Amino acid sequence: MWGILRQKVGGATCLSPQGVGSHMLRLRPVTSALRNYSSAAKEMTVRDALNSALDEEMAADPNVFVMGEEVGEYQGAYKITKGLLDKYGPERVVDTPITEAGFAGIGVGSAYHGLRPVIEFMTFNFSMQAIDHIINSAAKSNYMSAGQINVPIVFRGPNGPAAGVGAQHSQCYAAWYGSVPGLKVLVPYSSEDARGLLKAAIRDPDPVVFLENELLYGESFPVSAEALDSSFCLPIGKAKIEREGKDITITAFSKMVGYALKAAEILKKEGISAEVINLRSIRPLDRATINVSVRKTNRLLTVEEGFPQHGVGAEICASVVEDSFGYLDAPVERIAGADVPTPYAANLERMAFPQIEDIVRAAKRACYRSGTMVATA
Amino acid sequence: MGFARVIHPHTLPLLADTRANPIATPSLFLGSTRTLRHTLTHTRSISSAQRRSVVAAKVSDVKLKPTTNLLVTKEEGLEVYEDMILGRVFEDMCAQMYYRGKMFGFVHLYNGQEAVSSGFIKLLKKEDSVVSTYRDHVHALSKGVPARAVMSELFGKTTGCCRGQGGSMHMFSAEHNVLGGFAFIGEGIPVATGAAFTSKYKREVLKEADCDHVTLAFFGDGTANNGQFFECLNMAALWKLPIIFVVENNLWAIGMSHLRATSDPEIWKKGPAFGMPGVHVDGMDVLKVREVAKEAIGRARRGEGPTLVECETYRFRGHSLADPDELRDPDEKARYAARDPITQFKKYLIENKLASEAELKAIEKKIDEVVEDSVEFADESPAPSRSQLLENVFADPRGFGIGPDGRYRCEDPKFTEGTAQV
Numbered sequence: 001m002w003g004i005l006r007q008k009v010g011g012a013t014c015l016s017p018q019g020v021g022s023h024m025l026r027l028r029p030v031t032s033a034l035r036n037y038s039s040a041a042k043e044m045t046v047r048d049a050l051n052s053a054l055d056e057e058m059a060a061d062p063n064v065f066v067m068g069e070e071v072g073e074y075q076g077a078y079k080i081t082k083g084l085l086d087k088y089g090p091e092r093v094v095d096t097p098i099t100e101a102g103f104a105g106i107g108v109g110s111a112y113h114g115l116r117p118v119i120e121f122m123t124f125n126f127s128m129q130a131i132d133h134i135i136n137s138a139a140k141s142n143y144m145s146a147g148q149i150n151v152p153i154v155f156r157g158p159n160g161p162a163a164g165v166g167a168q169h170s171q172c173y174a175a176w177y178g179s180v181p182g183l184k185v186l187v188p189y190s191s192e193d194a195r196g197l198l199k200a201a202i203r204d205p206d207p208v209v210f211l212e213n214e215l216l217y218g219e220s221f222p223v224s225a226e227a228l229d230s231s232f233c234l235p236i237g238k239a240k241i242e243r244e245g246k247d248i249t250i251t252a253f254s255k256m257v258g259y260a261l262k263a264a265e266i267l268k269k270e271g272i273s274a275e276v277i278n279l280r281s282i283r284p285l286d287r288a289t290i291n292v293s294v295r296k297t298n299r300l301l302t303v304e305e306g307f308p309q310h311g312v313g314a315e316i317c318a319s320v321v322e323d324s325f326g327y328l329d330a331p332v333e334r335i336a337g338a339d340v341p342t343p344y345a346a347n348l349e350r351m352a353f354p355q356i357e358d359i360v361r362a363a364k365r366a367c368y369r370s371g372t373m374v375a376t377a
Numbered sequence: 378m379g380f381a382r383v384i385h386p387h388t389l390p391l392l393a394d395t396r397a398n399p400i401a402t403p404s405l406f407l408g409s410t411r412t413l414r415h416t417l418t419h420t421r422s423i424s425s426a427q428r429r430s431v432v433a434a435k436v437s438d439v440k441l442k443p444t445t446n447l448l449v450t451k452e453e454g455l456e457v458y459e460d461m462i463l464g465r466v467f468e469d470m471c472a473q474m475y476y477r478g479k480m481f482g483f484v485h486l487y488n489g490q491e492a493v494s495s496g497f498i499k500l501l502k503k504e505d506s507v508v509s510t511y512r513d514h515v516h517a518l519s520k521g522v523p524a525r526a527v528m529s530e531l532f533g534k535t536t537g538c539c540r541g542q543g544g545s546m547h548m549f550s551a552e553h554n555v556l557g558g559f560a561f562i563g564e565g566i567p568v569a570t571g572a573a574f575t576s577k578y579k580r581e582v583l584k585e586a587d588c589d590h591v592t593l594a595f596f597g598d599g600t601a602n603n604g605q606f607f608e609c610l611n612m613a614a615l616w617k618l619p620i621i622f623v624v625e626n627n628l629w630a631i632g633m634s635h636l637r638a639t640s641d642p643e644i645w646k647k648g649p650a651f652g653m654p655g656v657h658v659d660g661m662d663v664l665k666v667r668e669v670a671k672e673a674i675g676r677a678r679r680g681e682g683p684t685l686v687e688c689e690t691y692r693f694r695g696h697s698l699a700d701p702d703e704l705r706d707p708d709e710k711a712r713y714a715a716r717d718p719i720t721q722f723k724k725y726l727i728e729n730k731l732a733s734e735a736e737l738k739a740i741e742k743k744i745d746e747v748v749e750d751s752v753e754f755a756d757e758s759p760a761p762s763r764s765q766l767l768e769n770v771f772a773d774p775r776g777f778g779i780g781p782d783g784r785y786r787c788e789d790p791k792f793t794e795g796t797a798q799v
Contacts, residue, residue, distance in 0.1 A: 096612070101608060107571060112568065112571070136561060143769050145539050
């Protein structure tokens, strides 16, 4: 539907290499198809979405500044902060020495006094050097000071595996940060997510951990005119139903949303209608949306790239069991990364993270369509 | 080129067990010398290249000027004295209350170190910030947090400065710019550096032209070996932030002697290694501390960058009220007790005719009453209500606050479509 609308409207739309599949990703519920969208055929990469969000927020509020390694003269390790140094100067786009603990703490200290820092970690693996500040001096401060000192800080950077970067560069931190009260943890998928959630995070008066994905940076997604508006924001703590279905609920975040959508396409051909939920927010977790969906479909499959034990999927499964146990027709399925440090070899790495076939297989298992048991990782 | 001095380290028995071989006399401790070296005041006039080669100023034995030119006026003297007495009496009362069960958990007392807190903090303005460690009661009191609020916080009552949610180790006061209170040593240093960064940012980016707020970071000798300390020395000097790193070197990190833990025990030397002046001062003498503090705070306010000040001091009690304090040599404790900063300062005030015995006694009596009143107030205050458990986790739990229709903005159904205007 939506895809067809686009092709009719935008004859000159150039579909990016991922665009061939991406127009399917934008299936919207029937109600919104009746909305009067002006030519919403513009596409934007996640990288540009993040860059434009940062740019607009820095222009709107002089208290916002960016700090991290290579954010200035190098234009950003992944070019997310490209052009910002020239526009805003070195006082607001601060290149730091390699001192995660130091500059994360400096960010927190400046947030105590009302500035709005955006601290970039080159990857969230390096945030482990600064985790004391993210948790102890950022997340807990509003509580410890009984509301006197809030910390309007954003910690952002790529999270999770990339391609062949080895064990120390591939961990997903959604579960770790998602367990800490006092933090808000956001996981954008599409460009619209990236723009809306980053703007919301910067404007939020509390510490936000913003987990991006390196492999999504280059992916292009269509963005509506509303999303391009400089006051566009998405709410924190609300998941999005990317695709409606009635047979099984698949929850995913970040890159796995794309995989889940592709798996849903495959499942459709086999007669299983999957509802895909893009979590968008790990903390607060949108339990309401997930439970409403499970009560409709009666089956649940959670997908994540992180380690399985104590992961995001474990939390979702537990919350669904707590809230909607009577509605479940099958045991909840949980797909996560393999319980090993990430290997380097390409074939092993592929086995260490969920692939589309894994999602399809697990979905069929939940629907009692396949007889084979898959070995757990 | 007279400023590039090589300070010869004293022949200290660095590896000796301090119990068997205690430091002979206090004045030979870690390089405190009898001769006056040149002070920081000269650094202003030399070029920056030369400035980097200034090793340090060792202002440990500032010769007190003749009585016609005293270091403090009467008002200043009495203010500082009152602050030191408040610190001492308050901490003693904390010990009493702890053993009576009114206070609980980890309580770290500041007895003996009052000269550092009063010497530095009484020179600050309200907008200047103080960041401390878990030994933070007296820093909060010196900065102006009322004794009642601190005592209630320690009792865990809802009238405490953090409504009972912080406790002994997490004193925060937005009004008085006390930015904590951190249990992890070294954690406060980057936060303090950030507060100093804000001061510079406000002046340069937000164009608040007269923003000259400085930040003081207090921490101990153990912290001076921690990675975050060095990261912040580097960045503070690199960006010339208005911060003063105050090391309260009381020689002991719980039971670990500073000499056993540190390759080079002279902490002030770490300043010049990063490009800022390093100063060593006798932290048992409040006037010497005050002189050094004036210079360092002045430097920071003028935009000349950070300073590292090492104060040689001592804690008369154990690390915390749960510490049996068996490892420290009683002789060492006796020696430092003889240098009690309050007794020294009292003597100075009386000898230089700045105050009479009666006036000082009146101050002590007044402080006794203040502290007793704070205990009564804390006792009578209510414990936090059950609903307070879940409060204050977020400043804005629902995000985006309340919209014009009085409901939470994110409950607006249009929000999920990503089209709501904020």
